[in-house]
Amino acid sequence: MIKTDILIIGAGPTGLFTVFEAGLLKLKCHLIDALPQPGGQCSEIYPKKPIYDIPAYPEILAGDLTDKLLEQCKQFEPGFTLGERADTIEKQEDGSFIVTTNKGTKHHAPVVAIAGGLGSFEPRKPLIHNIVAFEDKGVEYMIKEPEMYRDKKVVIAGGGDSALDWSIFLSEIASEVTLIHRRNEFRGHLDSVEKVQELKNQGKINLITPAEVTGIVGDHHVKAVVVSQAEHIPREFEIECDHFVPLFGLSPKLGPIANWGLEIEKNAIKVNNALDYQTNIPGIFAIGDVNTYPGKLKLILCGFHEATLMCQAAYQIINPGKRYVLKYTTVAGVDGFDGSRKEAPKAVVKAIE
Amino acid sequence: MEQDINLKITDRDGVAHDVLAPTDMAMNLMEVVRSYELAPEGTIGICGGMAMCASCQCYVNSDHELPEMQDDEEAMLSEAFYVKDNSRLGCQIQITPELDGLEVELAPES
Secondary structure, eight states: OEEOSEEEEOOSHHHHHHHHHHHHTTOOEEEEESSSSTTTHHHHTOTTSEEOOBTTBSSEEHHHHHHHHHHHHGGGOOEEEESOOEEEEEEOTTSOEEEEETTOOEEEESEEEEOOTTOEEEEOOOOOTTTGGGBTTTBOSSOSOGGGGTTOEEEEEOSSHHHHHHHHHHTTTSSEEEEEOSSSOOOSOHHHHHHHHHHHHTTSSEEEOSEEEEEEEESSSEEEEEEEEOSSSOEEEEEEOSEEEEOOOEEEEOGGGGGSSOOEETTEEEOOTTTTOBOSSTTEEEOGGGEEOTTOOOOHHHHHHHHHHHHHHHHHHHSTTOOOOOOOHHHHOEEOTTSOEEOOOOOOOOOOO | OTTEEEEEEEOTTSOEEEEEEESSSOOBHHHHHHHTTOSOTTSSOTTSSSSSSOTTEEEEOSOOOOOOOOHHHHHHHHHSSSOOTTEEEGGGOBOOGGGTTEEEEEOOOO
């Protein structure tokens, strides 16, 4: 059981900044995120895109913003449960919560802050009529354990970075890698595209474009995929394989959080914005893009503000009746849980002779 | 209001809506759909309008001349589902006076 003061669901910008604000109040945080890395959308969808409305940053790349937030909260030693989705929540008799992930990891905290953005990222499944029947029987929408593909025949579908990168990676492991895409053009980093070209020339990747997987063949496990090729004369053929890995990106779904008994409106969680961004369940807060209230704006900077106010309310729940006044970091400095201290340099007091 | 244009947008349930869209607010078609809440929040414009998610895919049913498709839109549509010959990403269609009378249909959620 992982124990913490504030359990944050979602490690995007709002969740990461919460760690800092909570740390100033000496509250410890742990974050759960379905993605394998922190940063949320900023690192998953658009790490190389600039953002222009972060206060004091005329321009910052989304990926750099994530790095800066991680650096800013580092001394408060946040814990991370990454690559796991928060599935269930159970309220305990003392008012605290136990949140369990899809992999069974349990987290215990008196306060839960949902900073889940648009939801957890789920793979987009291609429209192949019998694909569901082969899930985990040779069809995988994400590559979690590359060793699984050793000496196997693998068909990958998709035209983005993950399709390219995994084709390159698996070409060393699998006995046969076939990459299928609807167009001749791929969108990815130039070096990935060039590397696939090189591997194709060496016969290490079998490239089929423009084409589409339209069916799966097998009894209890994938045996082959049906490919429709559109070039010149349309034709259909089968490719024998042990695994079919469609990589068509991820799309966010509110997911299990929708069943936690929280008041939901327009795919977002209703909160009390006049006070502390608490939901209809005391002790559960929702901050950032995942919440809604009159006048809500889904902006990173609004998430930062919401996180800051939420931490004050969390302090009251965790330390009932305990006195506290807001301190300015410039005056009080920042004492990390790792023993580090940041403070403003003292003014020099010296006579001029 | 003279800068407004008329659009006919058919939602994912097949209901047609006649809406007015301003041409002077640098809006795109995806944003117009959101402003009228013709698709539930969180199911359209997920990437914010960067041609990176295809949640605003629509079918253009009138013969208006549209802005030419850029590489990123074409690449995204090549990975999207339910794509037809008249598919476009709403976020890449800016609302201009020339688009008055445009008719589009939202593609299914995927």
